[in-house]
Amino acid sequence: xxxxxxxxxxxxxxxxxxxxxxxxxxxxxxxxxxxxxxxxxxxxxxxxxxxxxxxxxxxxxxxxxxxxxxxxxxxxxxxxxxxxxxxxxxxxxxxxxxxxxxxxxxxxxxxxxxxxxxxxxxxxxxxxxxxxxxxxxxxxxxxxxxxxxxxxxxxxxxxxxxxxxxxxxxxxxxxxxxxxxxxxxxxxxxxxxxxxxxxxxxxxxxxxxxxxxxxxxxxxxxxxxxxxxxxxxxxxxxxxxxxxxxxxxxxxxxxxxxxxxxxxxxxxxxxxxxxxxxx
Amino acid sequence: xxxxxxxxxxxxxxxxxxxxxxxxxxxxxxxxxxxxxxxxxxxxxxxxxxxxxxxxxxxxxxxxxxxxxxxxxxxxxxxxxxxxxxxxxxxxxxxxxxxxxxxxxxxxxxxxxxxxxxxxxxxxxxxxxxxxxxxxxxxxxxxxxxxxxxxxxxxxxxxxxxxxxxxxxxxxxxxxxxxxxxxxxxxxxxxxxxxxxxxxxxxxxxxxxxxxxxxxxxxxxxxxxxxxxxxxxxxxxxxxxxxxxxxxxxxxxxxxxxxxxxxxxxxxxxxxxxxxxxxxxxxxxxxxxxxxxxxxxxxxxxxxxxxxxxxxx
Numbered sequence: 001x002x003x004x005x006x007x008x009x010x011x012x013x014x015x016x017x018x019x020x021x022x023x024x025x026x027x028x029x030x031x032x033x034x035x036x037x038x039x040x041x042x043x044x045x046x047x048x049x050x051x052x053x054x055x056x057x058x059x060x061x062x063x064x065x066x067x068x069x070x071x072x073x074x075x076x077x078x079x080x081x082x083x084x085x086x087x088x089x090x091x092x093x094x095x096x097x098x099x100x101x102x103x104x105x106x107x108x109x110x111x112x113x114x115x116x117x118x119x120x121x122x123x124x125x126x127x128x129x130x131x132x133x134x135x136x137x138x139x140x141x142x143x144x145x146x147x148x149x150x151x152x153x154x155x156x157x158x159x160x161x162x163x164x165x166x167x168x169x170x171x172x173x174x175x176x177x178x179x180x181x182x183x184x185x186x187x188x189x190x191x192x193x194x195x196x197x198x199x200x201x202x203x204x205x206x207x208x209x210x211x212x213x214x215x216x217x218x219x220x221x222x223x224x225x226x227x228x229x230x231x232x233x234x235x236x237x238x239x240x241x242x243x244x245x246x247x248x249x250x251x252x253x254x255x256x257x258x259x260x261x262x263x264x265x266x267x268x269x270x271x272x273x274x275x276x277x278x279x
Numbered sequence: 280x281x282x283x284x285x286x287x288x289x290x291x292x293x294x295x296x297x298x299x300x301x302x303x304x305x306x307x308x309x310x311x312x313x314x315x316x317x318x319x320x321x322x323x324x325x326x327x328x329x330x331x332x333x334x335x336x337x338x339x340x341x342x343x344x345x346x347x348x349x350x351x352x353x354x355x356x357x358x359x360x361x362x363x364x365x366x367x368x369x370x371x372x373x374x375x376x377x378x379x380x381x382x383x384x385x386x387x388x389x390x391x392x393x394x395x396x397x398x399x400x401x402x403x404x405x406x407x408x409x410x411x412x413x414x415x416x417x418x419x420x421x422x423x424x425x426x427x428x429x430x431x432x433x434x435x436x437x438x439x440x441x442x443x444x445x446x447x448x449x450x451x452x453x454x455x456x457x458x459x460x461x462x463x464x465x466x467x468x469x470x471x472x473x474x475x476x477x478x479x480x481x482x483x484x485x486x487x488x489x490x491x492x493x494x495x496x497x498x499x500x501x502x503x504x505x506x507x508x509x510x511x512x513x514x515x516x517x518x519x520x521x522x523x524x525x526x527x528x529x530x531x532x533x534x535x536x537x538x539x540x541x542x543x544x545x546x547x548x549x550x551x552x553x554x555x556x557x558x559x560x561x562x563x564x565x566x567x568x569x570x571x572x573x574x575x576x577x578x579x580x581x582x583x584x585x586x587x588x589x590x591x592x
Contacts, residue, residue, distance in 0.1 A: 073592075081531065081589040082522045086507040135588030142585065164475075164497045166507060169521045170533055173475060173497040174587040177483045180455035181584050188460070204497070206448035207436075207476045212456055226448035226476070227438030231502075235438050245443060255446050 017053040026050050042262040051219050051262055056108040059123040059158050063266050069110030073140045077104045082169050090167040097128050105136035109144045115270025117277060120144050123158040131161030133205055134168040138175025145182035154192040154273050159210040163203020176208035183212050192276040194269050197224050215272050218247030218256045285335035291320050291543050321542045330518040334500060336492040336544045337471050343549035345372055345387030345430045348470060351553025353378045359416055368409030370401045373416040379561060384420035386413045386481060387430030404437035407450035410480050414454050417461055426464040426564060429481040436477030451480040458483035460577060464567035466560060469493040485580050486563045489525040491540040496523035533587060
């Protein structure tokens with residue numbers, strides 16, 4: 001791995017994930033930073049507060065007590081129901097991502113404790129096809145919500161996704177209904193659901209579970225919306241105002257309960273669970 | 280008729296027009312000859328429609344829209360307006376009507392016919408207040424014990440600044456969640472374009488029907504082509520890849536039934552299209568009314584969506 005590497009993440013479409021070199025360049029302030037400075041600060045730039053994009057595993061480690069959790073539904077793997085081919089067959093794309101990232105698809109689910117409260121966390125993997133939601137993401141999230149209902153433990157989701165996965169067509173769309181139905185049942189039982197929205201959360205993910213938290217938490221500066229900014233610009237034929245569709249904008253418009261820096265995220269979630277969850 | 284249409288439909292439409300003209304003077308040899316030619320032309324063209332051609336029929340400017348279906352299938356329609364929070368959204372119509380003499384709630388996307396109306400209806404692309412109005416009427420239906428029929432025909436939820444500011448995503452998500460627990464029967468019918476989340480937000484139902492030439496997709500072929508092929512003109516390829524026709528959706532287990540359209544498509548005979556849809560709706564409504572326990576209805580609705588998707592484990 002290169003000592004200095006700021007291009008690797010760009011190639012993979014991850015605008016602000018942290019490459020593995022010794023040094024990283026912050027996308028926020030352009031400062032060259034020592035890798036450990038960033039990783040030791042929850043992958044937040046110590047200079048400007050820019051939140052680097054992190055993997056689902058890092059996310060689970062960060063949220064559970066002592067970084068310990070048991071992975072759930074790990075065996076659920078994608079297929080190619082439409083036999084979808086664009087510039088490359090979907091099957092091949094899946095294989096390439098699986099090999100590179102050592103995960104089956106774009107969601108990891110773990111069970112552990114948060115501030116000593118047993119909970120399930122489902123975190124999206126943006127590096128896997130833009131965190132797109134297909135049948136596997138839908139199935140694992142639905143199973144997670146069902147398990148929470150069964151065990152009467154809270155659910156936490158961490159969204160990071162461009163939306164539904166086109167390569168699974170209408171089946172991806174249906175995952176929105178499937179997950180939302182499971183969340184409806186969880187809600188009926190009075191079990192808390194905390195939704196964390198990170199950069200970016202758009203499309204069918206925002207328009208299903210990510211907006212349905214009892215508590216919706218945004219990470220600072222995260223792009224959150226239904227339509228992506230480019231689509232909106234094309235529709236209205238004008239450029240968008242500064243800060244549009246960022247966490248702070250959504251907070252102002254009543255869609256989020258709070259914007260919380262990543263270093264405080266775990267404690268904030270723990271506090272919400274303590275206040276809401278009847279153990 | 281000067282409406283722009285898909286070139287592949289033009290011969291059929293010309294024949295349909297001449298046939299109508301000939302029949303105006305009663306049945307004649309000429310009319311019979313035209314009828315036979317029309318039938319033959321439809322048969323040839325419709326034998327192997329491409330998915331892209333299906334999209335063009337689904338988007339046909341003369342296709343019956345929600346209000347046409349409501350007036351063709353129901354009586355005593357009372358339209359209700361507004362989400363009680365912000366505004367009324369003309370891209371969605373909602374209200375109550377009699378279907379076979381029985382009160383039902385009916386809700387659907389509404390496109391406009393002429394330019395003024397198209398703009399007023401925002402081309403059938405709802406804003407959050409449209410979805411919130413829809414939910415308000417669905418919850419009324421639940422209180423008054425009326426089944427809900429939704430008619431789906433939208434390019435998608437509106438992607439605009441105001442829609443984002445007022446929580447387009449939240450409005451759609453909430454509908455998905457609330458429809459899952461609505462204690463009255465819901466039947467959704469994709470009548471034209473089933474455009475992604477904007478369509479799904481009215482489609483969490485006990486039965487999902489689809490007109491023969493309607494399409495239902497996670498993204499428009501143009502949008503998909505722009506993203507995956509980096510070229511909007513590859514929409515035809517995207518339409519093929521997305522599996523968005525009624526037959527595809529039936530095969531994928533997403534819809535329950537394909538509702539036949541009159542020969543040549545619903546746009547050639549909207550009142551017949553309404554009759555055909557009526558008879559299908561009647562049957563499903565009867566079945567669903569027989570489910571007396573709301574919990575059983577909800578358990579089945581849950582199972583329906585729970586089993587959608589394909590994966591291995």
